[in-house]
Amino acid sequence: MQKLSRFFQFLFGTVLGALPRDLLRELILPSGHPKLLRRRRADMIISRVRMVAALFAVLTPLWIVIDIAVFAWPVTVLLVVGRIATTIAFAMLALSYRKSVRINDAYRALAVMFGIPTVFFIYSHPMLSHFDMTGPAAAISAGYAFLPFVMVAGLAVFPLTAVESVLFALPVLGAEGLVALMRLDILSWSSHLGAFWLLFLIATVAALAGMSQLSFMMSLVRQATHDGLTGCFSRNSGEEMLDIQFHIAARSGAPLSVVFLDLDNFKQVNDRFGHDAGDRVLQGAAESLRANLRSGDMLLRWGGEEFVIVLPDANGATAATAVARLQSVGLGLRPDGGRVTASIGVAERIADGAGDWQQLVEIADERMYRAKMAGKDRCVGCAGDGGAAQ
Structure with a gap:
C-alpha cells in the first residue's frame, strides 16, 4: 500500500x-x-x-x-x-x-x-x-x-x-x-x-x-x-481568519482565545548581531510556536517581532495551559546563547465581552504591553493570574 x-x-x-x-x-x-x-x-x-x-x-x-x-x-x-x-x-x-x-x-x-x-x-x-x-x-x-x-x-x-x-x-x-x-x-x-x-x-x-x-x-x-520569512500566516490573511473564527464562535456560543506575543529585547539582537541573526531568531521562535500548538490553532505574524495565536474553542484555562506549554519549551536561543523570551497577553471572547475580533486583539495587545512594563518574560490575562486581567 x-x-x-x-x-x-x-x-x-x-x-x-x-x-x-x-x-x-x-x-x-x-x-x-x-x-x-x-x-x-x-x-x-x-x-x-x-x-x-x-x-x-x-x-x-x-x-x-x-x-x-x-x-x-x-x-x-x-x-x-x-x-x-x-x-x-x-x-x-x-x-x-x-x-x-x-x-x-x-x-x-x-x-x-x-x-x-x-x-x-x-x-x-x-x-x-x-x-x-x-x-x-x-x-x-x-x-x-x-x-x-x-x-x-x-x-x-x-x-x-x-x-x-x-x-x-x-x-x-x-x-x-x-x-x-x-x-x-x-x-x-x-x-x-x-x-x-x-x-x-x-x-x-x-x-x-x-x-x-x-x-x-x-x-x-x-x-x-503566508509570511515568507517565518512561514506563519501573514497579517492580512490572519485578519480574515480571525473574522471567520469570531463569527463561528459567536454563532455557536463557543469560546475563542487570542494570545498576543512580543519577543523581548529583539531590537538588541538586530543592533548587536545584525538583521540576518534577527531573522534566524524569528524563524526559530515561529518553529517552536508551531511545534507546540494544537492542529486547529493558527499562528500569525502580526508585524516585526509580534505574533498572534488564535485558539478556537479555547477558554481562559485552555489558553493558560497552551501559554504555559510554550513558556516551558521556550522560543529558541539568541545569538549570544541566551533564551528568547516574550511578553504575552491573553484575551478570551466570552470572559472579556469582546464585540468583534478587533476588540479581542486590542485587549490581548494591551495586556501584552502590561506584561512588558511589568518586567517582560511573563503573561498577563492567563487563568493562573486569576482569570482575565482587568
Whole structure:
C-alpha cells in the first residue's frame, strides 16, 4: 500500500509540477484544504459556473435557427421545446445563484450546471436516433452525440481535486451508458465502447487540467497568505481568519482565545548581531510556536517581532495551559546563547465581552504591553493570574 501511495505521489508530482509532497494529498482529496483555500476556491468555482451558464444561456437558443432549418416536424418542435427549457435553466443559474465562499454552495452550483446539459442529452439524443434522416439533418443529428464530450471537457475550467472530478464526471458517463443501452438496436457494442473509452480519456485529461489549476491556486494562496520569512500566516490573511473564527464562535456560543506575543529585547539582537541573526531568531521562535500548538490553532505574524495565536474553542484555562506549554519549551536561543523570551497577553471572547475580533486583539495587545512594563518574560490575562486581567 505504501509503495502504491509513493507511486501516485511521484506520478502527480511529475505531472503537476514541483509541489511539496505533503500537499499532493490535497490535490486528490479536498478534506485537508485550509479554510482560506476553500473560500477562494468556492468563490472561483461559483464565478465560473455563472459565466459558463450565462454563455450557454445565449448560445443554446441561437441553435434553434439551425434546428428549424435542417429538421422536419415533429423533431423541430421537440428540439425547440427542449432548448427553450435548457435556456431558461441556464439563465436562472446565471442570474439567481448568489455569490458565496462556501464550498458546499460551489458543489451545488457545479452539480446544477452539469445536470442541465445531461438531462438535455438524455432527452434529445435517443429521440433523434429513432427518426430516419439524410443529408444535413443526419449530420446535425450525429453532432448531438458529442454533447457529453463537451461536458466532460468543461471540467478543465474548474480547480477541482481528483475525487471531485470523478464525482462530477460520473453522471455524464452514466448518461452516455444509459443512451448506449437505449440504442443497442442501432449501433453495435464496439461503437458504444469506443465512444465511452474516448469520453473516459477526455474526462481524465480534463481532471488533470483541473488539478493543475488547483495546484497553481494552492501555491498562489500560500504565497499570498503566508509570511515568507517565518512561514506563519501573514497579517492580512490572519485578519480574515480571525473574522471567520469570531463569527463561528459567536454563532455557536463557543469560546475563542487570542494570545498576543512580543519577543523581548529583539531590537538588541538586530543592533548587536545584525538583521540576518534577527531573522534566524524569528524563524526559530515561529518553529517552536508551531511545534507546540494544537492542529486547529493558527499562528500569525502580526508585524516585526509580534505574533498572534488564535485558539478556537479555547477558554481562559485552555489558553493558560497552551501559554504555559510554550513558556516551558521556550522560543529558541539568541545569538549570544541566551533564551528568547516574550511578553504575552491573553484575551478570551466570552470572559472579556469582546464585540468583534478587533476588540479581542486590542485587549490581548494591551495586556501584552502590561506584561512588558511589568518586567517582560511573563503573561498577563492567563487563568493562573486569576482569570482575565482587568
